[in-house]
Amino acid sequence: xxxxxxxxxxxxxxxxxxxxxxxxxxxxxxxxxxxxxxxxxxxxxxxxxxxxxxxxxxxxxxxxxxxxxxxxxxxxxxxxxxxxxxxxxxxxxxxxxxxxxxxxxxxxxxxxxxxxxxxxxxxxxxxxxxxxxxxxxxxxxxxxxxxxxxxxxxxxxxxxxxxxxxxxxxxxxxxxxxxxxxxxxxxxxxxxxxxxxxxxxxxxxxxxxxxxxxxxxxxxxxxxxxxxxxxxxxxxxxxxxxxxxxxxxxxxxxxxxxxxxxxxxxxxxxxxxxxxxxxxxxxxxxxxxxxxxxxxxxxxxx
Numbered sequence: 001x002x003x004x005x006x007x008x009x010x011x012x013x014x015x016x017x018x019x020x021x022x023x024x025x026x027x028x029x030x031x032x033x034x035x036x037x038x039x040x041x042x043x044x045x046x047x048x049x050x051x052x053x054x055x056x057x058x059x060x061x062x063x064x065x066x067x068x069x070x071x072x073x074x075x076x077x078x079x080x081x082x083x084x085x086x087x088x089x090x091x092x093x094x095x096x097x098x099x100x101x102x103x104x105x106x107x108x109x110x111x112x113x114x115x116x117x118x119x120x121x122x123x124x125x126x127x128x129x130x131x132x133x134x135x136x137x138x139x140x141x142x143x144x145x146x147x148x149x150x151x152x153x154x155x156x157x158x159x160x161x162x163x164x165x166x167x168x169x170x171x172x173x174x175x176x177x178x179x180x181x182x183x184x185x186x187x188x189x190x191x192x193x194x195x196x197x198x199x200x201x202x203x204x205x206x207x208x209x210x211x212x213x214x215x216x217x218x219x220x221x222x223x224x225x226x227x228x229x230x231x232x233x234x235x236x237x238x239x240x241x242x243x244x245x246x247x248x249x250x251x252x253x254x255x256x257x258x259x260x261x262x263x264x265x266x267x268x269x270x271x272x273x274x275x276x277x278x279x280x281x282x283x284x285x286x287x288x289x290x291x292x293x294x295x296x297x298x299x300x301x302x
């Protein structure tokens with residue numbers, strides 16, 4: 001199987017490394033020319049918990065995506081999805097499946113604008129990844145990536161076997177896991193970003209457990225209204241674990257603000273606010289967080 005990682009930052013590069021170590025042909029696609037050049041020249045360096053690998057993986061800009069690609073994994077920021085998919089339109093037209101593993105909600109709807117519905121796959125990943133520099137990433141912990149097909153088919157399910165060795169699992173529970181991860185991110189990302197603190201800073205605040213649970217509850221209520229069997233208790237367990245074990249971790253939104261980048265608020269709390277309004281569901285906490293984050297983005301130095 002030939003796989004292209006569309007969006008080969010920290011996470012995309014780490015997932016590409018897992019796939020390459022599983023014996024699959026991988027091409028990293030990104031706009032970061034320094035990263036492309038370093039991987040092409042020296043291989044991809046990956047620091048694992050138990051050692052370091054230097055992997056000879058192909059790297060290129062998206063427009064050079066190999067024509068014989070069987071599967072494209074979309075891992076760009078959500079606001080870059082349309083442009084990224086347009087850049088590989090000829091490969092999609094040639095029959096490639098596309099799987100989104102991006103943060104947030106609404107990603108399948110974006111794929112359906114570019115990809116035939118019988119070749120759309122979606123899921124989420126709990127694979128950790130850190131970008132250390134051009135050609136150099138790190139990961140700590142196991143890879144776990146549940147996914148499923150928008151339309152069930154033998155062809156879609158056949159992709160599961162070669163991907164399994166890299167921590168991918170074709171499962172009917174993937175939609176619930178996507179929503180539960182989104183609920184966790186809705187509860188943790190904007191709150192820590194607005195406060196300007198890592199996870200431990202939020203954990204130490206009075207009432208942190210109650211407020212993050214309430215934010216997540218709005219997301220789970222929306223998921224259930226959409227027919228998704230997501231549970232709040234699973235998200236609360238993830239929050240409790242993060243508070244206890246990831247105190248120094250900076251959420252992606254906080255990192256984005258600190259580097260002057262746009263955040264993915266629109267695919268997280270913003271999506272929940274919009275869709276809940278469409279369905280007549282209350283989501284005051286997510287709505288407030290979306291408004292505050294958009295205000296912060298517009299005036300990051302205020």
